[in-house]
Amino acid sequence: MGFHAESLTCEYRTDVLGLDFKAPRFGWKLRSDRRGTLQTSYRLQVAGADGDYSAPLWDSGRVASDASIQVAYAGPELRSRTRYHARVKAWDSFGRESAWSESVWWETAFFTPDEWRAKWITPAASAIDPQATPAFMLAKRFEVKPDIVSARVYATAAGVYELYVNGEKVGDELLAPGWTSYRKRQQYQTYDVTNLLTAGGPNGIGAMLANGWFKGRLGWETTFNLYGDRRALLLQLHIAYADGTEEIVCSDESWKAAEGAIRLSELYDGETCDANLEQPGWSTPAFDDSAWSTAESIALPVTHLTAQEHHPIRVIETIKPRELIRTPNGEVVLDMGQNMVGRIRMTLDVPAGTTVTLKHAEVLDKDGNFYVGNLRSAKQAIVYTAAGVPGETYAPTFTFMGFRYLSVAGLPEEQAEGLMDAIVGEVIHTDMAPTGEFDCSSDMVNQLQRNIQWGQRGNFVDVPTDCPQRDERLGWTGDAQVFVRTAAFNYDVAAFFTKWLRDLKADQNPNGGVPFVIPNALFETDPPTPQEKIPSSSAWGDAAVIVPWTMYLCYGDVRLLSEQYESMCAWVSFIRNEGENEYLWNTGFHFGDWLGLDAKENSYVGATPRDLIATAFFAYSTRLVRETAVVLGKAADVRKYSELHDRIKAEFSREFVTPSGRLAAPTQTAHVLALMFDLVEGDVKKRIARELNELVVQNDYHLTTGFVGTPYLCFALSDNGYHATAVKLLMQETYPSWLYSVSKGATTIWEHWDGIKPDGSFWSDAMNSYNHYAYGAIGEWMYRYVAGLDMDETEAAYKKIRIRPRFADGSLTHARAALESPYGRIESGWSQEADEITVRFTVPANATAELVLDDVALAELKEDGLAADLADGVTAAEEADGSVRLTLGSGSYAFRYPAKQEAEQEPVTA
Ligand code: RAM
Numbered sequence: 001m002g003f004h005a006e007s008l009t010c011e012y013r014t015d016v017l018g019l020d021f022k023a024p025r026f027g028w029k030l031r032s033d034r035r036g037t038l039q040t041s042y043r044l045q046v047a048g049a050d051g052d053y054s055a056p057l058w059d060s061g062r063v064a065s066d067a068s069i070q071v072a073y074a075g076p077e078l079r080s081r082t083r084y085h086a087r088v089k090a091w092d093s094f095g096r097e098s099a100w101s102e103s104v105w106w107e108t109a110f111f112t113p114d115e116w117r118a119k120w121i122t123p124a125a126s127a128i129d130p131q132a133t134p135a136f137m138l139a140k141r142f143e144v145k146p147d148i149v150s151a152r153v154y155a156t157a158a159g160v161y162e163l164y165v166n167g168e169k170v171g172d173e174l175l176a177p178g179w180t181s182y183r184k185r186q187q188y189q190t191y192d193v194t195n196l197l198t199a200g201g202p203n204g205i206g207a208m209l210a211n212g213w214f215k216g217r218l219g220w221e222t223t224f225n226l227y228g229d230r231r232a233l234l235l236q237l238h239i240a241y242a243d244g245t246e247e248i249v250c251s252d253e254s255w256k257a258a259e260g261a262i263r264l265s266e267l268y269d270g271e272t273c274d275a276n277l278e279q280p281g282w283s284t285p286a287f288d289d290s291a292w293s294t295a296e297s298i299a300l301p302v303t304h305l306t307a308q309e310h311h312p313i314r315v316i317e318t319i320k321p322r323e324l325i326r327t328p329n330g331e332v333v334l335d336m337g338q339n340m341v342g343r344i345r346m347t348l349d350v351p352a353g354t355t356v357t358l359k360h361a362e363v364l365d366k367d368g369n370f371y372v373g374n375l376r377s378a379k380q381a382i383v384y385t386a387a388g389v390p391g392e393t394y395a396p397t398f399t400f401m402g403f404r405y406l407s408v409a410g411l412p413e414e415q416a417e418g419l420m421d422a423i424v425g426e427v428i429h430t431d432m433a434p435t436g437e438f439d440c441s442s443d444m445v446n447q448l449q450r451n452i453q454w455g456q457r458g459n460f461v462d463v464p465t466d467c468p469q470r471d472e473r474l475g476w477t478g479d480a481q482v483f484v485r486t487a488a489f490n491y492d493v494a495a496f497f498t499k500w501l502r503d504l505k506a507d508q509n510p511n512g513g514v515p516f517v518i519p520n521a522l523f524e525t526d527p528p529t530p531q532e533k534i535p536s537s538s539a540w541g542d543a544a545v546i547v548p549w550t551m552y553l554c555y556g557d558v559r560l561l562s563e564q565y566e567s568m569c570a571w572v573s574f575i576r577n578e579g580e581n582e583y584l585w586n587t588g589f590h591f592g593d594w595l596g597l598d599a600k601e602n603s604y605v606g607a608t609p610r611d612l613i614a615t616a617f618f619a620y621s622t623r624l625v626r627e628t629a630v631v632l633g634k635a636a637d638v639r640k641y642s643e644l645h646d647r648i649k650a651e652f653s654r655e656f657v658t659p660s661g662r663l664a665a666p667t668q669t670a671h672v673l674a675l676m677f678d679l680v681e682g683d684v685k686k687r688i689a690r691e692l693n694e695l696v697v698q699n700d701y702h703l704t705t706g707f708v709g710t711p712y713l714c715f716a717l718s719d720n721g722y723h724a725t726a727v728k729l730l731m732q733e734t735y736p737s738w739l740y741s742v743s744k745g746a747t748t749i750w751e752h753w754d755g756i757k758p759d760g761s762f763w764s765d766a767m768n769s770y771n772h773y774a775y776g777a778i779g780e781w782m783y784r785y786v787a788g789l790d791m792d793e794t795e796a797a798y799k800k801i802r803i804r805p806r807f808a809d810g811s812l813t814h815a816r817a818a819l820e821s822p823y824g825r826i827e828s829g830w831s832q833e834a835d836e837i838t839v840r841f842t843v844p845a846n847a848t849a850e851l852v853l854d855d856v857a858l859a860e861l862k863e864d865g866l867a868a869d870l871a872d873g874v875t876a877a878e879e880a881d882g883s884v885r886l887t888l889g890s891g892s893y894a895f896r897y898p899a900k901q902e903a904e905q906e907p908v909t910a
Contacts, residue, residue: 001033003096003845005042005088007824010106012495012555013311018109018154018190020307022078025559027069028088028101029824030845035873036889037845038093039066046075047085051103057084062091068846069797069822070556080111081152081238092845109154109190109307116305118236118250119297120158123257127293130230135262135398138233138295139164139206140255141285146200147242153205154238156188158300159231160212160398164283165196165205173312174428175398178462179213180306180499181519182227183526184506187308187499188234197239202285205249207233210265210398217266218521220376220471226524232298234305256292258282262397268378268471270360271396275387276352309502310495311431313462315342319425321406324416329369331407332416334423339404339748339771341458341468342428344382345395349415352388356410357381360403362469362770366760370407373765378471400428402458402469402771404747429457432496433820436489438782440815445730445782447742452776453490455749456483459773460491463500463519467751467769474517475500478540478591479774482711484547486779488554489819497551498560504544505567509534512574514541536574537590538614539708544571545621549628555822556797561628568625569637575618576644583644583651585614593669595752596706597736604767606706608669612656613708616673619648623677631796652679661687668695669709675716689720701728702736703753711777718785718806726785727808730778738778749776787817788841789828792850797822801849803841805830816840823847827892837899845890848875853897854883860897861886868895 007029008014011021030039044060047053058075068090078084087103110116123136153170155163156177163170170191177187197203209231210216211224218226237249260279264272281287322337339362348356360380365371372380380401384394408419415422438449458468463475464483480500487493500518507520513536516522523529548564551557579585592613596606626641656664656674661684663670671692674680680688696703696717705713714726733739736753744756751772752763762768784790788805791798798821805815805828816829824844831838843849853861858879861868868886869877876887 001031003033003037003092003098004031005090005098005101006031008086008088008101008104010086010104012492014104015106017107017152017192018307019106020109020111022111023072023074024106025070025072026086026088027071027822028090030068030090030092030098031824032092032845032890034094035891036093036875038889039068039090039846040093041065042068042071042088042090044071044086044088046073049083051085051105053085053087066846070558078108080108080115083107107190109188113303113305116234116236116302117248118234119252120232120234120300121251121253121255121295121297122230122232124294124296128257128259132259133264134259135208135210135265136231136257136259137206137208137279137282138251138255138257139204139283139289140249141202141204141289142249144197144199144201144203144239145241145247148194148197148199149240149242150192151194151197151237151239153191153193153235154188155191155207155233155235156186156305157207157209157231157233158182158228159209159214161207161209161233162397163191163207165193166198166203167281167284168196170196172314174315175212175313175400175462178308178313179519181503181506182214183524185304185306185502188305189308189312193237204283204285204287205235205237206283207235208260208262208397209233210262212267212398217268217471219474222377222471226521228300230298232300234300234302253295253297255295256289257295258289258292265396265398267399267473268380269399270379270381270401271399272383273394273396274385275392275394276385278387309499313428314431315426315428316431316457317427319427321420321423321425324420325368327364327369328367331370332409332419333364333370334406334408334419336404336406336425338454339402339458340425340427340454341402341461341771342400342426343396344406344423345393345426346384346423347391347393348386348422349390350386350388350412352386354388354410355383355385356408357383359407360401361405361407362403363756364405365762370405374470374762374768374770376470376765378469380469395426400461400468402467427457428461430460430462430496432460432491432493434490435492435820436783437818438779438787438816440786441813442731442811444733444739444742448738449779449782451742451746451748452486452773452779454747455771455773455776456487456490458748458771460487460493460496463503466774467772469771470769474521475519476517476540477504477514477543478537478594478707479772481539481543481546482707482777483773484550485554486777488550489779489783492820494551494555494557497547498557501548501551501560501564504547505564508544508567508570509536511577512570514544514571516540535589538575538585538610538617540591541571542617542621544568545624549624552628552631553791553793553796556799558631562632565628565632568628572618572622572625572641572644575621581651583647584611584655585618586611590614591707593667593705593709594707596667596669596709597704597753598667599706606667606669606704606709607665608667608709609665612665612670613673615648615652615655616677616679619645619652619679620677622648649679657684663688663691666695668692668703668713669705671695672705672709672712672716675720676712685720689716689722692716693722693725696725696729701725701732702734703729704736707774710775711780714778714781714785718781723785723806724808726781727811730782730786731811738775746770749773783817783819786812787815787828788830789817789819789826798826799823799847801826801843801847802852803828803839803849804852805839806854807832807837832899835899836896838894838896840892840894842892843888843890847890849888851886851888851895852883855900856882856884856897858884861895862897863893863895
C-alpha cells in the first residue's frame, strides 16, 4: 500500500464551480502502511484551464512542513471565471515520496461586482401583480453559434429560483440562492450548461421564481416581504467559442414573463399546483411566448453578491412509506417511519382535474389521529390538481415540510391502497458530507444517535434552524451554539458555519450585540431597526464566539477565526458595557436556562438565575477570545482578555459563591456552568461537583436542565469524578431523559423532554417541536467521553488526537466512534468481555495521539501479547495514579488488559 497523498480539497470541497476566493486553501490526507507516519514536506502544483502540469501556473516547490490542511494558494493572481487544477505530493518521516495525488479542479467565479452586466428583472407590474402568489417564469430565446467550448450561467434571485435551459432543469440544487442576510450579502450560483445548449441554433433559457425567504412568509407573526416586495432574477450566461470569442446573454428587459402551474409556494405553507396550467416547453426555443408579458428591470444591488459559499441543498435520500393507516377519524395516513424533512414525490393515475391534498404532520395524537396543532400557523400542505396524464409525477419545488405522517385526501377510494407505491419521501438538506459514526451495546442509545443525526439533517437546510416544521424555522443562535460541536462530529460543517458566521457578523449590531436569530429575520426592516431595539441574550449571542472557536478546533480554520475576530471581541465588549458592573452581566433580557424543568409553572425559563448564566457565559466567551488572541498572535489582547477573565471570575465568586464555598443557586445548571467554565477552583470546585452529583442522585438520576445546562451536564460530571452518574443519566429511560423520547418511539430529538407525556398527551401546541436538535448536544459527550474519540485542543483539527474511553457501571459493554477528520479517519472504540477490555483505535497519518486509560497498570497493557509500550508506533509511555498514558503515531492499534472488578465511584482528585 505504501504512502499516498489523496482526497485533495479546495476550500473544503472538490470540483467546485464558482469559488470567489483569491487565495483558496487546500487540504489533503495521507495514507500509509507504516505506523508513526508524519509528513515532512509537500509540493503543491496548480495548473491553468488546460490542466497541463508540465508548465504549472504555480509550483510551491518542495516545502519542508507538516502542514497538510489549510495550505493557501500563493501563486500568481488568479483570474475570474477560470478553471484551475491542483495536485499534491508529500514526503514522509521514513523518507518516502508519494506519487502525485489525483488532480482536482475548481473554477473561479466573479471577483468584482463590475463583472455583472446583467440587470435584475421581474415581470412588468402592469401584467403580473408583484404580490400575487403564483410562481412565475422569466424566459428568453437566443441564438448560439457553432463550436461552443464551454458555457456557464451565474445566477441568483430575490426569492428562490430554479433554472431551465431548453426544457431541462439545470443542476440539482434546491431552494437556491439559499438564505443569507440578503440586504448585506447574497449568494449566486454557477452552473455548467455547456451540454444543454444547442450549438449553431436557437436556444431557450428561463427561471422559475417563488417567494422563499426573501419575500415569503417568515416568522410566527406572519410577515411577508422581509427583504423586499418584488421577486427578481439576475442571470448572466457566458458562452465561450472555439475561436476564442465569447458571447454573454444577460437578464434584461428583452425577457418575457408569465405565471405557470404553481399557484402558491411558501416555505411554511407548502405548495398548490394545477398541472393543467403548465406551459409545456416554456424554456425551449420553439415555445410561442407571444402571450407572455414583458419584463422590467428593478434596482437591486450587485455589490453584495458572493459566490455560493457552501454545499447546496439537494435531495440526499429517498424513503418509502412504511405503513398505510386508517385513523379513528377516518383519514388515510401514510407513516414514513421517520420524522424527515423534505417533500414527497407522487405518481398518479387519475382523471384530469382530480385534486389531491396532502398534509404533513410529525406525530399522531394519543388516539392515533392526525395531529397538526404543533405546526401553529404553518400549513405544510400540498394541493395538486392533476392533468390526467397517466403516470404523471409531482413533487413540490419551493417549499419543504417537517413530517413523519402524511394525510392524503381527494384520491378515489380504490387508489388509496396503491399509495404505498405511489409515494416516496425525498429527504432534503445542505449536502454536507457525513463524517461521524457512533454505536454501542445499547440499541436505545444507538437510536438516540440516529435521532441526533436526523435532527441535524432536518435542521441544516442552508442555515442552522431551531425546527423545520412550524411557523418558525429560524437560525436561533443559542441552538446553534449548543449543538455546533456535535454537528461537527456528524457532518463536515466547516463551509456551512463559515457562511452562517458571515451572516452573524453582517447582522451584528454596531454596539456588538448579537440578534437572537441569524439571519436577523425577527428585526429585518427597511430602514433598519435601531440597534437599541434589537435585544441580545446571553448564551444565544455567545454563538458569535463559540461557533468560530469550534470551527477552529475542529477544522483548524485560522482564517475564519481572524475574519470573525472583530465580531468576537465586539460581543465581549458589548457585554462589558451592558452590566451595571463591568464584570457582572446582570441587566437586560435573557432566555436563561430555556425550558429548564425547574421553571416555575407557566414559565419557559428554568430556575437558574439569569445573571448567573449571563456572567458565566461572559467569562467563557472572554476566555475563548483570549485563546483566539493566542492563536492569532495578538499579545496585547492576550493580556487584556486574561485580565478581564480574571476579574469576571472573581466577580462570579463574589456574587454567586458563598464564603464557605456553596453555590448560591441550588440548580443543576448553575453547578454545571460553574464547573464547565472553570469559574471555581480547589475545594470549592470539589464541593460544587459533589453537590451537582447529589442534585442528580436526589432526583433519582434525572436531569432538570434546559438549553443552557443540558449540553454540559454530562461533561461536568465526568470531568469531576462522577462519570458513572453521567452514564446513568444517559441510560435513564424514564422522563426526563434522552432515552425517554426514544422509548416513546421518537426518530428525532424533541424540543421538550416531555413533548409526548407518559400518558400520551402532548406539551402545549404553542411550542412543541418534535425536531429540535438542541438536546442532541449530548452527542459530543458520547463521541468524546463514551467512545473516547477526542482531541488535545492545543493543536487544532485533531492533529493531536486524544483517545480516552471511559468505562462506567457496566451498563455498556462496547462503544465505538469514527470521525473523518481533516487528517483522515480516526477510530476509537472499546469492548469489555468477562475479564478483559480491548481498546481499538486508528490514528491517521500526519497526526499523533495520546492514549489515556484509567484503572490499569502499564505492565498489564498488551498488544498481541507484547508489552504495549514496546509496540511499534508508541513513542512514550507514562504511568501515574492508576492511569496509563501512551504517546503514539499513526496506525491502527488494539490493546488489551484485564478488566477490574467494578470500582466504587469515587471522585478523582485533581
Ligand atoms: C424558541 C426556539 C428556539 C429557542 C428560542 C429561545 O422559539 O424554538 O429553540 O432558542 O425559542
